[in-house]
Amino acid sequence: MKWIGALLLISTTTWAGLEWSKKLDKRPKHIRQLINALQILEAEILYSQLPLKDAFKLMARQLPAPVCSFFNRLAMQLSKIDAELEVAWEDSVKELMLISSLGENDKEILLQFGRTLGQHDFTQQQKQIHLTITHLERELEDARDNQFKYSKMVKTLGFLAGLFIIILLF
Amino acid sequence: MITDASILFQIAGIxxxxxxxxxxxxQMGKEEIAQFATLVGFIIVLVMVINGLSDLFQQIKSVFLFQG
Incomplete structure (x- = not known):
């Protein structure tokens, strides 16, 4: 009985450590996807001049998993009759935070970008997109730094913490 | 005479x-947290040792003062 409990405890803490390190590993990937999405959006706005709703639909088809459902949701909300872009954007960003590994900073950047979307002419909009991409690139560097530094450490620490607690309770 | 050596192994493991x-x-550059972790481990071991010591003093008291 004692051994089963010990095994359960150690597997729990190890799993928690693995989950944490997975989150650290995925954040740069998700930020890169966002940057990609913004570049596509820029192209759609400047060259094909699609309305935002159709642009979002198109992007959802081109992008991989978490960001894809973000734009899908956005397109769906915008196709309602009394849809407002800012509200829909904020709502979708909240949803995106739940399913992706993005951090608080990324959320702020996205929200700020959402407030500028659809308010300006082409050149201003392009500038806003570039600004957001620059911000995201800075976050990307940060996220990559954290990944290098902590993702291995968190894994080992989870296991060691489990071992520590078991010895304490033994 | 040590009847139960498990506490020694426990402390060694900690x-x-x-x-x-x-x-x-x-190694990961978190010196403060490293120091803190060591401090916490030290305090835990200290508590265990103090428990053992208080047992010892109770024994001595009961031997020399003829009371529990």
Whole structure:
């Protein structure tokens, strides 16, 4: 009985450590996807001049998993009759935070970008997109730094913490 | 005469694991947290040792003062 409990405890803490390190590993990937999405959006706005709703639909088809459902949701909300872009954007960003590994900073950047979307002419909009991409690139560097530094450490620490607690309770 | 040596092994195990945690945290550049972890391990061991010592003093008292 004692051994089963010990095994359960150690597997729990190890799993928690693995989950944490997975989150650290995925954040740069998700930020890169966002940057990609913004570049596509820029192209759609400047060259094909699609309305935002159709642009979002198109992007959802081109992008991989978490960001894809973000734009899908956005397109769906915008196709309602009394849809407002800012509200829909904020709502979708909240949803995106739940399913992706993005951090608080990324959320702020996205929200700020959402407030500028659809308010300006082409050149201003392009500038806003570039600004957001620059911000995201800075976050990307940060996220990559954290990944290098902590993702291995968190894994080992989870296991060691489990071992520590078991010895304490033994 | 030591009847139960398990507490010794327990303390040794805590020492080893705390040392490992300290090394890993230090390698990753988190010196403060490493120091803190070591301090916590030390306090835990201290509490265990003090428990043992208080048992010892109770024994001595009961031997020399003829009361529990």
């Amino acid at each position: 020492g080893i694991i705390v040392a490992l945690i300290h090394t890993i945290l230090k």
